[in-house]
Amino acid sequence: MYYDPRYFQDSMSLNHQNGYVLDCKTGDVNGDGVIDYVYLIGDKPYEDSPFRDNIRLKIVDGKTHKETIIPLKQNAGYGPSLFLGDFSKDKINDILISIDSGGSGGYAFYYIYSFVNNQPKILFDFEKFNDAFVYEVNYKDNYRVEVISQSTNTKYILDITYKGEEYLSEIYDENGKLKAPIQGWVNPLGGLYPIDFQRDGTYELYADQRIAGRYNADGLGYVQTSLAWKEKEFVPFFQTVGIFGGSIDDDGKLPLPNEDIEHIRKDQYEMITGTIKEINTREGKRSLLIEDEKNFEYIFHIYENTIIIDFEDLKIGQKVDIIFNGILTRSIPPQGTAIIVNGLKV
Numbered sequence: 001m002y003y004d005p006r007y008f009q010d011s012m013s014l015n016h017q018n019g020y021v022l023d024c025k026t027g028d029v030n031g032d033g034v035i036d037y038v039y040l041i042g043d044k045p046y047e048d049s050p051f052r053d054n055i056r057l058k059i060v061d062g063k064t065h066k067e068t069i070i071p072l073k074q075n076a077g078y079g080p081s082l083f084l085g086d087f088s089k090d091k092i093n094d095i096l097i098s099i100d101s102g103g104s105g106g107y108a109f110y111y112i113y114s115f116v117n118n119q120p121k122i123l124f125d126f127e128k129f130n131d132a133f134v135y136e137v138n139y140k141d142n143y144r145v146e147v148i149s150q151s152t153n154t155k156y157i158l159d160i161t162y163k164g165e166e167y168l169s170e171i172y173d174e175n176g177k178l179k180a181p182i183q184g185w186v187n188p189l190g191g192l193y194p195i196d197f198q199r200d201g202t203y204e205l206y207a208d209q210r211i212a213g214r215y216n217a218d219g220l221g222y223v224q225t226s227l228a229w230k231e232k233e234f235v236p237f238f239q240t241v242g243i244f245g246g247s248i249d250d251d252g253k254l255p256l257p258n259e260d261i262e263h264i265r266k267d268q269y270e271m272i273t274g275t276i277k278e279i280n281t282r283e284g285k286r287s288l289l290i291e292d293e294k295n296f297e298y299i300f301h302i303y304e305n306t307i308i309i310d311f312e313d314l315k316i317g318q319k320v321d322i323i324f325n326g327i328l329t330r331s332i333p334p335q336g337t338a339i340i341v342n343g344l345k346v
């Protein structure tokens with residue numbers, strides 16, 4: 001905690017009712033050349049927890065001692081902190097606020113305010129960034145994943161060969177063809193860092209967003225976007241994708257050949273019992289739309305190795321057991337690849 005008795009005369013009244021000082025930085029933020037005092041104030045709702053809520057920005061004008069409170073839309077989380085520096089190219093400090101969400105996805109909340117002439121103005125809002133930067137993540141044949149960045153009109157191709165046999169053989173056949181379509185996704189903003197790339201006293205932003213594959217913990221890399229202030233907003237000027245490496249000893253291993261029924265390890269497989277709602281054939285590929293007892297829908301793809309008991313008799317409304325490898329896409333409805341379709345006698 002930091003108080004300056006000369007300029008922060010009401011610091012003594014800042015007791016638990018009025019919140020805690022979570023961070024404090026000094027610098028001229030209103031542009032009058034006199035150092036101002038910038039605080040993040042918040043509550044500690046739980047004893048022994050670093051969680052903070054009701055976080056707001058408080059600016060004390062160094063010259064007039066006048067105080068301004070700026071509420072924040074996302075105002076709860078962990079490790080709230082301040083950074084002062086010029087982003088908007090007017091050589092007057094702006095205020096970067098960072099708050100970690102604490103969620104498993106590693107998301108964080110970021111705002112940048114300017115306070116020129118004592119007028120708060122928002123320069124960066126993480127929610128607008130998340131809405132503007134839209135991605136598509138598609139698994140492709142031959143152990144590739146494409147990441148499409150709509151906002152920058154760019155496509156990145158990731159090689160996931162390093163993921164190893166176990167991972168790859170679950171989703172690819174022995175020819176490197178995907179057994180079923182799989183989509184990943186790009187997480188919301190996880191990190192936002194001020195960097196003065198040109199060393200001219202104005203900071204740019206470096207943003208990173210995690211690329212997730214089959215599930216959130218299945219990291220495929222990071223989308224890294226550098227942004228600079230241009231007239232009235234931050235615009236991307238450089239974007240790359242950072243990928244993970246594999247061991248140099250583990251060179252180019254290919255997935256195991258397709259499992260056959262004798263080799264199914266029982267506990268690896270799952271079964272869904274449901275009713276056939278649709279039988280689809282598209283481009284020679286068959287799939288079943290299944291509704292289970294809880295009215296959840298699934299699409300199961302039938303591939304050449306799928307064992308179908310009584311397929312001729314499969315019809316809409318029939319009850320079936322679908323045995324699959326436990327992997328479903330996150331699409332709606334989820335999709336999987338059937339290993340066994342067993343038509344039940346009604």
Ligand SMILES: [Ca+2]
Binds near residue numbers: 027028032034036063
């Ligand atoms: Ca000032």
Ligand SMILES: [Ca+2]
Binds near residue numbers: 090093114
């Ligand atoms: Ca500025």
